[in-house]
Amino acid sequence: MKCLPAELISSLQSAKRVTVLTGAGLSAESGLPTFRGDGGLWKKYKAEDLASIDGFLKRPQVVWEWYEYRRSIYANARPNPGHLALVELEKFYPEFTLITQNTDGLHFAAGSENILELHGNIRRNRCHLCGKLYPEKVEPNGQVPPRCGCGGMLRPDVVWFGEALSPSILDAAWRAASQSELFFSIGTSALVQPAASLSLVAKRSGAVLVEINLEPTPLSFEVDYFLEGKASEWLFLIKEALQ
Ligand code: OAD
Numbered sequence: 001m002k003c004l005p006a007e008l009i010s011s012l013q014s015a016k017r018v019t020v021l022t023g024a025g026l027s028a029e030s031g032l033p034t035f036r037g038d039g040g041l042w043k044k045y046k047a048e049d050l051a052s053i054d055g056f057l058k059r060p061q062v063v064w065e066w067y068e069y070r071r072s073i074y075a076n077a078r079p080n081p082g083h084l085a086l087v088e089l090e091k092f093y094p095e096f097t098l099i100t101q102n103t104d105g106l107h108f109a110a111g112s113e114n115i116l117e118l119h120g121n122i123r124r125n126r127c128h129l130c131g132k133l134y135p136e137k138v139e140p141n142g143q144v145p146p147r148c149g150c151g152g153m154l155r156p157d158v159v160w161f162g163e164a165l166s167p168s169i170l171d172a173a174w175r176a177a178s179q180s181e182l183f184f185s186i187g188t189s190a191l192v193q194p195a196a197s198l199s200l201v202a203k204r205s206g207a208v209l210v211e212i213n214l215e216p217t218p219l220s221f222e223v224d225y226f227l228e229g230k231a232s233e234w235l236f237l238i239k240e241a242l243q
Pocket of ligand 1: 026
């Protein structure tokens with residue numbers, strides 16, 4: 001049976017500023033595939049073909065259709081108990097920031113409020129030329145991908161490999177990490193930068209660092225607590241410890 005360490009419970013109860021970084025492992029329990037590991041998207045598909053501007057410019061139709069396929073899966077996904085526990089944590093702490101690498105929008109659907117989407121949101125589009133934002137569903141106007149008024153092709157509003165993150169979102173994430181007393185890294189392989197560095201920023205600024213994952217990651221030897229197992233199960237215990 002899982003049990004939170006007593007010192008972690010006391011940190012949970014005394015902290016005022018808490019930051020959480022989530023990754024694909026949190027949404028795995030909503031039925032969405034992760035990127036790495038068994039069954040991960042990047043085991044089956046090449047990231048450079050489907051998640052880079054070069055891949056998009058080379059085969060825009062293929063990339064667009066792959067994202068449409070993923071959206072059809074995401075459309076049926078619902079927040080799981082892990083997402084819902086994070087909504088409760090946000091109510092408990094005076095300062096709470098939820099940084100996510102996930103583009104599925106499930107933290108919003110669950111009801112979390114202070115969310116920083118580091119890698120964008122797959123449920124939106126934007127013009128690859130002028131940057132104008134579009135909703136997920138757009139009139140195809142006979143072309144695949146659909147075109148913006150300026151003539152540019154639409155693409156999902158996500159950050160692809162080799163692209164910069166939004167400076168304002170990254171700044172806010174950095175600030176939250178460096179000001180937190182308690183920082184959680186949940187369901188992420190901690191391999192993709194700059195997201196992975198946020199945990200270390202928090203630790204070096206004095207935060208207690210907690211990782212929740214099914215298996216150890218490169219971050220694990222830096223953390224104060226490694227909680228091995230499903231995110232939803234540990235988050236349930238954490239939520240209970242605050243009641
Ligand atoms: P990964 O697929 O790299 O890692 C998922 C992690 O979740 C692994 O370490 C798993 O062990 C863990 N995991 C799986 N199920 C879990 C569960 N139920 N509870 C706890 N942990 C679990 O996903 P990310 O680290 O999120 O980029 O990937 C980072 C970025 O790489 C993504 O945002 C994506 C991808 O390319 C973009 O979309 C821009």
